[in-house]
Amino acid sequence: MKPKGETILIADDEIGLRDSLRDLLTVEGYTVTTTSNGIEAINKLQTEQFDVALLDIRMPKIDGFEVLRYVQQNCPFTQPIMLTGLIDVKLAVEAIRLGAYDYITKPYSSDDLLKVIIRALERKNLLMQNEVMKSELQRLSGSSEIIGDAASFKKVLRLAAKIAPTESSVMIYGHSGTGKELIANFIYKNSLRADKPFVALNCASIPDSLIESELFGHEKGAFTDAVRQKQGLVEIANGGTLFLDEIGDISMSIQPKLLRFIQEGEYRRVGGNTVLHSDVRIISATNKRLENEVANSKFREDLLYRLNVITIDLPPLRERKEDIPKLAQWFIQKKMKTRIQKTLASDAIDVLVRYEWPGNVRELENVIERAAILSHGEIIDAKDLALPVRSLSMKDSQGDEQSRLGKLVPMKEVEREHYLGVLNTLSWNKSQAAKVLGVSLKTLYTKIQQYQLKEKSY
Ligand SMILES: Nc1ncnc2c1ncn2[C@@H]1O[C@H](COP(=O)(O)OP(=O)(O)OP(=O)(O)O)[C@@H](O)[C@H]1O
Ligand SMILES: [Mg+2]
Known part of the structure; x- marks a missing residue:
């Protein structure tokens, strides 16, 4: 060629x-x-x-x-x-x-x-690919097989497959853990740029002051720590795909530069005067409704129009419960490659299907991983599942109205138990827990204090 x-x-x-x-x-x-x-x-x-x-x-x-x-x-x-x-x-x-x-x-x-x-x-x-992999950006680990038979999910996959070979910018909407990065990767792999770099930037994980230099690079001496010239991600991604994760968190100050880059393919390194060019396809993802951000003057409307030429809406897991058993079994297989395959008992499947999954597929993956490791024998049953507010999600088949009412609990208690459950499920990894819960880290800390949650108090 x-x-x-x-x-x-x-x-x-x-x-x-x-x-x-x-x-x-x-x-x-x-x-x-x-x-x-x-x-x-x-x-x-x-x-x-x-x-x-x-x-x-x-x-x-x-x-x-x-x-x-x-x-x-x-x-x-x-x-x-x-x-x-x-x-x-x-x-x-x-x-x-x-x-x-x-x-x-x-x-x-x-x-x-x-x-x-x-x-x-x-x-x-090869060097660039290496750089892409090294970049602290979270790439998909392991196999990226996609599971899902629900009609709403199949619709997403069909759309993704259809638009993958085009050059259009794609915006993926979905709550935390619904599979946004997985779909971004699927689009990339099925695009005409599949043999070119896929570079991801999590806009929420980098402070505003550094994001410009991360994206567009900087010249030597541009600021105190700029001891040598640095290539920006748009440069590394040249010819390939740039995945802007959590795009809703990108600050207003960088948005005009991003817009110009998307419109013209032009950018400048921080501290540089020369106009440089790069050709990338942009896929972005967010769990925020950007129309609301536009209304609140936190996101430029013109930028939004450029980014969401194609919009993909990922349904939350609770709206495609029929996929839960297959996903669960897939995660067991994914985690336990070398050991004897464990299977889910029907009471476990029952509990999984009833639960509402605020943290979506990621939460399911974590719960299954934990259960697969901690359960004895080849069968995982309901008691092996460390689900938050388990009692509420389990089938309450017996008892009359009165006794059920007696079991109902105030909202605060549910919230406390839910916070604690998620934290324990995620081994108290607070940033992950905040993500799964869909709250800021600050809110999580406030709740921990408010409910006096402690590790192992579950
Ligand atoms: N349909 C699916 N089939 C198989 N695995 C899936 C599916 N959807 C999500 N996963 C897995 O669930 C985990 C979370 O998915 P992913 O990181 O793509 O979600 P996300 O929407 O980007 O999450 P976040 O909002 O936390 O960034 C990943 O390990 C992913 O491989
Ligand atoms: Mg993600």
Whole structure:
């Protein structure tokens, strides 16, 4: 397959060689920039991103080694390939020791040169993929198989499959734990960009002051901690997909820049003047109704229109209860790969189906994981399920009206028990618990204090 617009910088002082290289590479489909000395090359590297840099070793003013050093320090993904005469092979080997990807001796054969470039590009893509995986962004762990037969859920999947191969921006709405990231990933995997990076940013997990530099990168010295240039996620995602999770939490101050980027594909690094370009498809997710945020002047309407060209609404789990048994069994299988398969007793399934699942599929996954680990034997029954307010969710088949009324409890008590149950289920991981409960961390702390909840007091 012909490469699509991958960028190559050529730095060589011999005009004939420079031009023939440019022609060869342009015909191959690369976007080529030529420079005639090291200073020009560094100037270009400062303002544009290149996938490969072909650097002549001997150049006036600043030689190829200097440029190589610059690339090493400032352009982590650019692959430098040295161009050298036969007599300088020793120098070329030294350049490789210093981090050049490879070298080509002049006169070069077109075939050899193209092969080296293709390999260098592969390496660059691998490096970027690595970076994508390393980024603290939460990627889906394990298999991303999607379970769901409910009509409402199938409708979602059908829509997702239909719009996946388009370039449209997608907005995924859904309560906490309904599978927003899973669907985002499904769209990405079924898109024409499936072999390009998928980069995720959780807009709620990064302070406002850092989000711009996370998204668009920064120049060296842009602020106190900016000791070196940093590529933004839009740059890393170039050609691929950018997943903006919890988009409803993105601050008003960054929204105009995001809007411009979506409209024009243009952005600037923090502290930089140059307008840079990147081509990404945007998928966003939120559990907030952004129309309300617009009404409250917390979200720009024009940005919302750009983001939700296609809207996918994920139904909460309580509205597709028929999927609960299959999901539960799937989670057992997912967690217990190496052990004997456990199965759910019918009383356990009964309890699971009756429960309302405020934390949706994520909560179900956590409850099942815990039960699968803690239960003895091969059967998981109702008593193994650490569900909050279990007594209320269990079938109350016996007893007359009067005794049922006697068992009814005040709202506060339900709330207390529910908070405690979720916290215990999640081993007191408070940020996860807040998410599942759909409240802020601050509210959670207030409730813990108000109800004097303690670990192990369940
Ligand atoms: N239909 C499904 N089939 C299988 N697993 C699912 C399904 N829906 C969700 N899950 C699993 O449930 C967990 C939560 O899903 P996901 O992270 O996609 O939800 P979310 O809506 O992004 O949650 P949050 O609001 O907390 O960010 C994940 O482990 C995911 O794999
Ligand atoms: Mg999510």
